[in-house]
Amino acid sequence: MDYFAYMEQIGDVNEFAGKEVARIRAQTEAYTADRRRSADAAIAQMVAAGAACAEVAGRLGIATRDVKRAAPTPASPAKTGAGNAAPGEHRTEQESTPVGQ
Numbered sequence: 001m002d003y004f005a006y007m008e009q010i011g012d013v014n015e016f017a018g019k020e021v022a023r024i025r026a027q028t029e030a031y032t033a034d035r036r037r038s039a040d041a042a043i044a045q046m047v048a049a050g051a052a053c054a055e056v057a058g059r060l061g062i063a064t065r066d067v068k069r070a071a072p073t074p075a076s077p078a079k080t081g082a083g084n085a086a087p088g089e090h091r092t093e094q095e096s097t098p099v100g101q
Contacts, residue, residue, distance in 0.1 A: 039070070040070035040071070043056060043060070043067055043070040043071045044070060044071035046059075046071075047067070047071040048071070053067040053068055053071075054067075056071075
């Protein structure tokens with residue numbers, strides 16, 4: 001074989017290796033994404049069972065922010081009635097009239 005044939009073979013091997021690396025990376029991403037969803041579901045179950053985020057984080061040895069990311073707490077329902085009013089909304093007309101008028 002001559003120099004050019006060897007160089008072509010090197011190129012072929014590098015091209016093959018690049019394709020294999022891409023395939024393995026895609027496979028790894030799919031595998032880890034699936035496992036991440038499963039881990040997040042386990043965290044969500046712990047929180048749904050009533051465990052505080054800090055408690056779950058402590059038991060699992062992870063940051064509280066990771067627990068909150070995996071199992072976001074639903075927004076609390078809006079309160080009705082007086083408890084939902086903004087400050088100052090319950091003033092009477094007399095209370096809200098500026099002084100001197």
